Amino acid sequence: MAPLTTHHSRRNWIRLVWVVLVSACLVSRASASEWEVVKYQDREYVTADSVNEFYRFERFLTEGKDLIFKTQTVLMRWKVGAQEIYINNVKFNLSFPILEQKGKVLISGLDLTKLIDPVLRPNYIRRPQKFNTVIIDPGHGAHDPGAKGIYGYEKDYVLDTSLRLKKELEKRGLKVVMTRMTDTFLTLSQRVAFANKVDNAIFISIHYNSGNSSASGIETYSLAPQGTSSTNGGRASGSYFTGNGRDAENIALATAVHAMVMHRVDAVDRGIKRARYNVLCGIDKPAILFEGGFVTNSSEGKKINTPAYRDTLAQSIADAIVKFQKAVTTH
Numbered sequence: 116m117a118p119l120t121t122h123h124s125r126r127n128w129i130r131l132v133w134v135v136l137v138s139a140c141l142v143s144r145a146s147a148s149e150w151e152v153v154k155y156q157d158r159e160y161v162t163a164d165s166v167n168e169f170y171r172f173e174r175f176l177t178e179g180k181d182l183i184f185k186t187q188t189v190l191m192r193w194k195v196g197a198q199e200i201y202i203n204n205v206k207f208n209l210s211f212p213i214l215e216q217k218g219k220v221l222i223s224g225l226d227l228t229k230l231i232d233p234v235l236r237p238n239y240i241r242r243p244q245k246f247n248t249v250i251i252d253p254g255h256g257a258h259d260p261g262a263k264g265i266y267g268y269e270k271d272y273v274l275d276t277s278l279r280l281k282k283e284l285e286k287r288g289l290k291v292v293m294t295r296m297t298d299t300f301l302t303l304s305q306r307v308a309f310a311n312k313v314d315n316a317i318f319i320s321i322h323y324n325s326g327n328s329s330a331s332g333i334e335t336y337s338l339a340p341q342g343t344s345s346t347n348g349g350r351a352s353g354s355y356f357t358g359n360g361r362d363a364e365n366i367a368l369a370t371a372v373h374a375m376v377m378h379r380v381d382a383v384d385r386g387i388k389r390a391r392y393n394v395l396c397g398i399d400k401p402a403i404l405f406e407g408g409f410v411t412n413s414s415e416g417k418k419i420n421t422p423a424y425r426d427t428l429a430q431s432i433a434d435a436i437v438k439f440q441k442a443v444t445t446h
Contacts, residue, residue: 149165149169151165152224153216153221155214158224158225159224160216160221160222160224161221161222161224161227162219162220162221163193163219163220163221163222166184166227170235172184172189172191173185173186174186180195180196181194182194182195182220189202189203190202190203190204193213194213195215196212196214197209202231202235202370203374205374205384205387206385207230207234207370208346208386208389209223209226210225210229210339210340210389211223211225211226211343225340225343229363230366232363233363233364234370237367237439237442237443238442238443238444240363243364243443243444244315244361244364244400244401244443245444246316246317246400246401247289247290247315247316248291248313248316248317249284249289249318249319250294250310250316250318250400251277251280251281251291251321252277252293252321253270253273253274253276253295253321254269254270254273254320254321255270255273255300255322256270256274256298261322261323261325262324262410263325263410264323264325264410264416264420265411265413265416266417266419266420269323269325269410270298271298272407272410273322273323274298275422276425276428277321278293278296279425279426279429280428280429280432280433281293282429283429283430283433284433284436286433287433287436289436289437292313292316294306294309303393303394304393304397306320307393307397310394310398310402311397311399311400316400317400317401317402317436318400318401318402319372319402319403319404319405319432319436320395320402320405321405322404322406322407323406323407323419324411326409326411326412327411328411329412330409330412331409331412331415332384332409332415333373333377333380333384333385333406333407334373334385334386334387334388335369335387335388335405335406336387336389336390336395336406337362337366337395337403337404338358338359338365338391338392338396339391340389341353341354341355341356345388345389345390345391346386346388346389346390347388347390356395356396357397357398357399358397358398358399360399361398361399361400361401361402364401364443365395365401365403366387367401367443368401368402368403368436368439369403371435371438372405372435372439373386375431375432375438376405376407376428376432378431379427379430380424380428380431382408382415385406392404407425
């Protein structure tokens with residue numbers, strides 16, 4: 116499913132996501148008991164009409180298989196049969212496809228509660244983690260170089276980006292702790308244990324990607340909810356991990372970071388995804404994993420190799436974290 120807007124207007128729509136993240140511009144009027152729920156293959160779905168009613172969208176349009184929900188500040192687009200949606204032109208990967216049954220378009224109740232609602236109404240998240248500290252986790256290190264790029268190694272790029280992010284966050288009045296400050300190595304379990312000892316904090320793991328020479332773009336991961344598959348494949352898992360206690364904050368944080376970066380960086384939007392990476396599963400606080408581009412792509416690898424690009428990422432992530440902090444603590 117392609118975004119609704121043109122490339123020229125794309126940045127304007129991405130900019131509007133911050134209205135959503137800072138204020139509850141969508142005010143619900145129905146109670147949860149009034150959702151129109153349809154059961155299909157032992158899973159509960161909610162109708163598109165019900166979503167439109169609940170969030171008080173000003174316009175609700177159907178164009179073939181496309182459904183468009185609009186207010187002055189929000190554009191949400193679904194496509195029947197697709198497993199992704201766009202909110203203000205930011206791509207989100209769903210846990211289950213959009214369905215059509217007996218003339219009704221349906222979204223899974225799990226995607227509604229674990230994705231759409233926290234993104235549209237972050238200040239409705241219950242008991243959010245109040246934080247004044249950001250834990251930055253530069254991936255890999257020492258004998259583990261991570262991805263081998265055309266111009267350098269992932270471990271070096273992520274450490275440099277993380278140190279730049281530390282500086283930017285401290286400028287904005289936040290405290291920062293890092294899992295590593297030099298070219299050292301911690302196991303995944305050591306990173307989790309380290310992070311869980313820090314109070315009043317959120318966690319962001321910084322990475323760069325690898326793939327075939329044509330693969331490019333930026334993607335951001337939050338922990339897959341219980342009962343779902345990871346975006347990149349595998350069976351659905353019924354396991355509940357420590358990190359699932361922060362599902363709503365995880366997706367809101369991922370949205371803040373991903374939208375801000377995509378607003379400022381000219382890159383392919385690979386979307387906000389779900390995974391069960393070890394550093395996300397065991398964390399007891401809001402946590403995401405950010406992939407800032409492909410070091411194995413010739414043009415993107417060249418950009419990643421420039422300090423200016425890494426500086427832009429650091430500034431964007433820092434601004435996003437401040438926005439997230441305001442969004443989830445405004446009640």
